[in-house]
Amino acid sequence: MSRAIPYLRRTVQTLSFLFLLYLVIRTAFPMEIKIPVDLYLRLDPFIAIISTLTHQGLIERMLPAFGVLLLVMIFGNFFCGWFCPMGAVIDFFDRILFRERKRTKPFDDRPLRRFRYGLFIFSVMAGLMAFQVMYLLDPISLITRTLVISFYPPAILVFNHLLPQVQNLLPNNPFIASSIPLPVFKVNLFIFIFFIAILALGVIRKRFWCRYLCPLGTLFSLFSRLRILKRSVTDNCTDCQKCVKECPVGAIPEKAPQNYRQQDCIACFKCLECPPGGVSFHFNRPRWKTVDGVNLSRRYVLGSFAFGCVSALMIKTNPLQSESGLKNNRLVRPPGALPEEEFIAVCTGCGECLKVCPNNALQSTFLEAGLAGLYTPRLVSRIGYCEEFCNFCGRVCPTEAIRPLTLEEKRLTQMGVAHINKTRCIAWDTEKICLVCNEQCSYQAIVGDEKKRPIVKEEKCTGCGICENKCPVDGESAIIVYASGVQKKLKPEDSNNTKSG
Amino acid sequence: MDHSTNKKISRRQFIKGAAAAATLPLLSNSLPFYGSLAHASGEADLVIAKSGSPAQLLQAAMTPLGGMGRFVKKGQRVVIKANIAWARTPEQACTNNPELLYALVKMCYEAGAKRVAVWDHTCDNYQFCFTRSGLKEAGQKAGADVFSGHGRNVYKKVEIPKAKKLKTAEVLRDVLEADTFINFPLPKHHFATELTLGMKNFIGIVWDMEQLHKIDLHQCIADINTLRKPDLVVMDAIRILTTNGPKGPGKTEDIGEVITSTDIVAADAYAAAFFKHPKTGKPFKPEEIKFVKNAYDLGLGEIDLSKVRMKKVSAT
Numbered sequence: 130m131s132r133a134i135p136y137l138r139r140t141v142q143t144l145s146f147l148f149l150l151y152l153v154i155r156t157a158f159p160m161e162i163k164i165p166v167d168l169y170l171r172l173d174p175f176i177a178i179i180s181t182l183t184h185q186g187l188i189e190r191m192l193p194a195f196g197v198l199l200l201v202m203i204f205g206n207f208f209c210g211w212f213c214p215m216g217a218v219i220d221f222f223d224r225i226l227f228r229e230r231k232r233t234k235p236f237d238d239r240p241l242r243r244f245r246y247g248l249f250i251f252s253v254m255a256g257l258m259a260f261q262v263m264y265l266l267d268p269i270s271l272i273t274r275t276l277v278i279s280f281y282p283p284a285i286l287v288f289n290h291l292l293p294q295v296q297n298l299l300p301n302n303p304f305i306a307s308s309i310p311l312p313v314f315k316v317n318l319f320i321f322i323f324f325i326a327i328l329a330l331g332v333i334r335k336r337f338w339c340r341y342l343c344p345l346g347t348l349f350s351l352f353s354r355l356r357i358l359k360r361s362v363t364d365n366c367t368d369c370q371k372c373v374k375e376c377p378v379g380a381i382p383e384k385a386p387q388n389y390r391q392q393d394c395i396a397c398f399k400c401l402e403c404p405p406g407g408v409s410f411h412f413n414r415p416r417w418k419t420v421d422g423v424n425l426s427r428r429y430v431l432g433s434f435a436f437g438c439v440s441a442l443m444i445k446t447n448p449l450q451s452e453s454g455l456k457n458n459r460l461v462r463p464p465g466a467l468p469e470e471e472f473i474a475v476c477t478g479c480g481e482c483l484k485v486c487p488n489n490a491l492q493s494t495f496l497e498a499g500l501a502g503l504y505t506p507r508l509v510s511r512i513g514y515c516e517e518f519c520n521f522c523g524r525v526c527p528t529e530a531i532r533p534l535t536l537e538e539k540r541l542t543q544m545g546v547a548h549i550n551k552t553r554c555i556a557w558d559t560e561k562i563c564l565v566c567n568e569q570c571s572y573q574a575i576v577g578d579e580k581k582r583p584i585v586k587e588e589k590c591t592g593c594g595i596c597e598n599k600c601p602v603d604g605e606s607a608i609i610v611y612a613s614g615v616q617k618k619l620k621p622e623d624s625n626n627t628k629s630g
Numbered sequence: 631m632d633h634s635t636n637k638k639i640s641r642r643q644f645i646k647g648a649a650a651a652a653t654l655p656l657l658s659n660s661l662p663f664y665g666s667l668a669h670a671s672g673e674a675d676l677v678i679a680k681s682g683s684p685a686q687l688l689q690a691a692m693t694p695l696g697g698m699g700r701f702v703k704k705g706q707r708v709v710i711k712a713n714i715a716w717a718r719t720p721e722q723a724c725t726n727n728p729e730l731l732y733a734l735v736k737m738c739y740e741a742g743a744k745r746v747a748v749w750d751h752t753c754d755n756y757q758f759c760f761t762r763s764g765l766k767e768a769g770q771k772a773g774a775d776v777f778s779g780h781g782r783n784v785y786k787k788v789e790i791p792k793a794k795k796l797k798t799a800e801v802l803r804d805v806l807e808a809d810t811f812i813n814f815p816l817p818k819h820h821f822a823t824e825l826t827l828g829m830k831n832f833i834g835i836v837w838d839m840e841q842l843h844k845i846d847l848h849q850c851i852a853d854i855n856t857l858r859k860p861d862l863v864v865m866d867a868i869r870i871l872t873t874n875g876p877k878g879p880g881k882t883e884d885i886g887e888v889i890t891s892t893d894i895v896a897a898d899a900y901a902a903a904f905f906k907h908p909k910t911g912k913p914f915k916p917e918e919i920k921f922v923k924n925a926y927d928l929g930l931g932e933i934d935l936s937k938v939r940m941k942k943v944s945a946t
Contacts, residue, residue: 158757293783305747305804307781487755516755518717518762555844563843564822569753573874577821599753601840 134398138210142217149214153276156484160521165190167481169214170527173269174198175345176477179256180528183474188529198352202415205356206349209339210377210395215268219328219336220377227331236334238379241341242393243423247433249347254437256474259501260444264477266344271324274504277480278314278493279321285309312489313512316504319495340378340393350392355415360400362387365407372400372408388420449499457497461508461545461592461612464515465523465532468615469498476530478504482522488513490594491522506531508544510594510610515544517571517593540572543617545592545610547574547585553607556582566596566608575608583608591619672696674941676891676900682945684868685733687888690945691864692737695890701862702810704742709808710734710774711860713816713831714750714765716877717758723869724878725759726816728768730866730888734814735772743810746772749802751779751834753877777804785837792928793853795846800837806858813860813894817867817901819875823847825905825919826876827898828863829855829930852924855894859930863897865889870904895931896938898922 149169156166167190170176177194181187197208209216223229252263264270289308296306330337339346366387373381380393381400389400400408448455463482466472483491483506490513491506498505506522508515517540523533534542547566551557556564556577566583567575574589575596585608592610600606672695679691692698702708712731718724731748738746748769752759756778760766769776779785779802786803790796805811815831822843823830829851833839842850867887874880885904891897899916907914916922916933926933 158755159761289781289783305775305777305784307778308783310780487757516717516758518758519755561844562822562847565840565843567821568876571754571877581822599840601844 132402134401138397138399139220141211142220145212146214146217149272150276153273153281153484156481156525158485158487158521160485160524166485167479167525167527169269170273170477170479170481172197173267173345173527174201175263175267175348176270176528178348179253179263180475180477180530182257184471184528190527190529201349201352202355202357204358205391205394205396206346206353207396208349209343209346210397213268213339213345215272215343216336216339218272219331219338222328223331223335227329229335230332235383238334238341239423243425243429245341245347245350246423246425247429248342249344250430250433251437251440252344254434255441255444258438258441258445259450259474260437260441261473261476261478261501261503263344265503266342267477268338268343268345270477270479271327274478274480274493275320275324277484279317279324281484282312282314282317285311310489314483314493316493316495320493320504334379335377339395353394354392354417354419356391357412357415358396358410359391359413360389360394360408360410361413362403363407363409365405366403367405369404372403375399375402382421385420390419390421391416392419392422444499444501447499449496450501458611459609460494460497461510461594461610462616463491463506463508463522463531464520464539464542464544464591464616465534466544466616467530467532472530473498473502473505475528476502476505476526477528479527480504481525481527482506482531485521485525486513487516487519487521488598490515490598508592508594508610510597511606512598514595514598515591515593537621538618540591541619541621543591543613543619545594545612546587546590547592547594547596547608547610549583549585550607550609553602553605554583555602555607556580563601565599565601569595569599571595589619589622672700674939675893676889676896676935676938676940678900678940678942679888679890679945680886680942682886684727684730684888685736686945687868687886688730688733688737688864688890690943691888691890694941694943695862695892698737698741701812702738702741702743705744706742706809707807708738708743708746708810708812709805710738710746710748710812710814711805711831711835712748712750712765712769712814713826713834713866714748714756714759714763714776714778715753715834717754717762718878719762720764721869721882722879723816723871723882724818724876725763726765726814726866727868728764730864730868731765731814732768732772734812734864735769735774738810738812739773746774747804747808748774748776749779749804749835750777751802751836751839753839756780779835779837782837788857790853790857792856794849794924794928796842796850796853799854799857801854801857802835805835810861811858812862812864814864814866816870817865817904818871818878819873819880819905821875823851823919823921825902825914827901827919827922828860828865828894829898829921829925832860832894848920849924851921852928852930855925855930856928860894861892863889863891863894865891865897865901867901867904872905893931893938895922895925895933896935898925899933899935900940 152166155162171193174194177191256263327338380390492509493504494507520534520539523531562581572589574586575583594610596608597606674694677691677694679687712726716724735746766776785800787800815828818826820826867885869884871878872881872883902914902916905914
């Protein structure tokens with residue numbers, strides 16, 4: 130029985146990762162899947178707690194996460210070892226690529242274990258004020274973001290490349306399969322490097338990220354101190370040190386293998402493989418006290434606290450974030466996005482909306498929204514436009530940073546307004562008849578004058594960007610959507626196609 | 631690609647093939663070879679069917695033309711270029727009538743088509759166009775493949791020798807390679823070109839459609855139509871869009887007609903009269919639509935309807 134547990138765990142981990150992959154793949158048109166595609170994010174209590182605090186209100190979608198927290202208080206930190214897809218990937222690469230280096234001296238990890246709490250305090254403090262580092266480090270957000278931004282476009286590229294070659298092998302073209310329009314994301318390389326760096330840390334220590342950096346893991350650690358399912362060792366222990374060596378997170382101290390640090394244990398049950406069979410798990414009274422804990426001095430806690438606050442203040446006083454003239458008016462947010470400051474405080478940058486956007490219109494920011502808005506979605510019309518009858522981004526956002534709008538509401542939400550650059554516009558600059566923008570506009574916000582030159586009607590424009598996207602002028606479009614500050618609700622009009630029947 | 635061309639046929643193969651070719655038509659029920667001879671040409675070149683359900687209208691409009699058997703032979707691959715350009719519902723008359731598409735595909739299969747493909751390069755996202763317009767469902771229900779030209783691999787770069795301005799273009803390969811090509815437009819108002827008609831519908835086989843606006847839209851429409859003359863034009867004028875074209879939504883008018891023709895310029899010339907000129911308030915004359923005039927100048931068809939063998943029929 131105890132022999133089977135490592136295999137069982139590996140199987141569960143693999144299935145968990147594949148399930149996440151499946152959900153990410155299904156995060157696409159027509160969105161008829163019954164399971165919420167952002168399930169993993171909704172089960173993430175770290176995101177739940179932080180976004181509830183920054184949102185200053187309960188987010189309905191995130192409620193399941195508190196259930197996970199409750200389970201952790203019963204079984205200990207089972208999530209990291211069994212279900213975390215990031216943990217599964219790290220375990221996999223620790224085995225095949227980034228193997229732990231052999232050491233002669235034992236590795237003293239107390240400073241690193243302390244650092245974990247310091248980083249946690251720092252990121253939470255900074256996050257609650259303005260600087261969203263914690264979302265960048267959250268493992269669930271991190272893995273979906275990486276899958277969507279860094280791995281999804283290459284997968285499509287390979288598919289498109291192989292498609293004609295497979296078709297050539299088959300005689301007489303029995304079926305027609307279109308290649309898929311290639312999705313593109315500007316920040317793919319940064320996110321990829323960050324991801325690989327995390328995996329490569331496994332060279333120093335197995336599951337380095339999980340043990341010493343992951344904020345979700347730290348949160349689970351805090352709560353699993355109160356776990357009820359506890360490890361106990363009988364007197365049969367021969368001090369063979371097998372469990373000490375096998376423990377994937379080093380939660381069993383060398384000097385006293387009868388004990389364990391319940392906060393670090395990920396409930397993998399590997400230590401049940403005890404040669405004399407002395408290890409077992411039982412339900413017992415919770416105890417906050419632990420053995421061999423880290424020494425979190427007052428100085429250390431206050432230091433991390435202050436560092437978090439000060440860095441958030443730095444970000445707040447940066448011209449990119451404040452109401453200075455450097456404000457980026459091309460930063461068009463998805464339809465239904467919260468007001469900018471709230472939006473960047475709640476958006477986790479998970480990339481679900483980027484994946485679901487049918488036109489690849491949503492792009493991840495780099496520094497366009499300032500450091501605080503790193504990896505948040507924005508509408509880049511020249512790459513894609515916001516589809517009229519689509520509200521998918523609001524439907525997949527786990528923290529409701531993009532509010533779930535009905536199609537009717539969405540079609541009346543003004544994200545920005547289009548402006549014509551008359552020196553570049555074909556119709557205004559030359560005598561030719563173009564009017565692609567008028568032809569494409571879904572809301573009849575662009576009309577032609579008597580010489581068939583386009584004019585924008587601001588009161589109807591939603592800033593969807595189809596005009597900017599389809600403008601035939603080379604390079605930068607002759608019609609550009611500028612953000613309208615806070616998103617407005619337009620007045621419904623009969624001619625504005627409000628009837629959806 | 632051309633492994634079939636450099637193969638030599640042995641005598642035995644030739645005799646086998648000849649025997650099969652002679653006996654197969656005799657064995658099959660519909661006798662396609664003899665059947666098609668009987669309907670080599672119809673009694674009219676432009677047929678207008680009025681009053682009836684979409685299926686009845688199509689049936690009535692096809693008979694004087696010689697029936698579908700004249701255009702679709704047994705075992706042929708048929709491509710229909712429909713208008714599924716926008717994510718609009720059928721009632722808004724910005725896309726084809728789904729019932730008519732269903733009837734058209736069925737009719738092709740009844741005439742013995744091996745495969746019918748319905749194509750469009752949509753302007754809105756194809757997934758939304760296909761579902762909202764109801765055309766994918768209608769086409770597939772009738773047994774056709776409904777394809778979208780959103781991937782560049784289904785296009786082929788070709789030269790257009792007869793063109794005046796658009797010398798090369800990337801167009802849907804399937805349209806060029808099909809045995810029978812049916813243009814299935816619907817007439818609509820269009821702000822830039824005044825009207826969207828059959829020839830404008832053909833623009834939807836081009837990869838970078840927006841670029842044509844940059845060159846000279848009217849001439850490009852005429853130029854691209856020299857590439858392949860449709861074997862059959864089925865114009866869906868059951869309900870037309872008269873304002874806010876081509877995307878709509880705007881005012882619609884129930885004309886209740888289906889127009890079939892072998893001459894796309896004549897069909898367009900006829901359909902132009904459905905619309906009123908914004909300045910004069912009178913119905914459009916064919917010459918007033920520049921791309922129809924340009925196409926006539928290129929010799930694509932007859933613009934003067936008095937020279938066309940026209941027939942009006944009632945479906946009921």
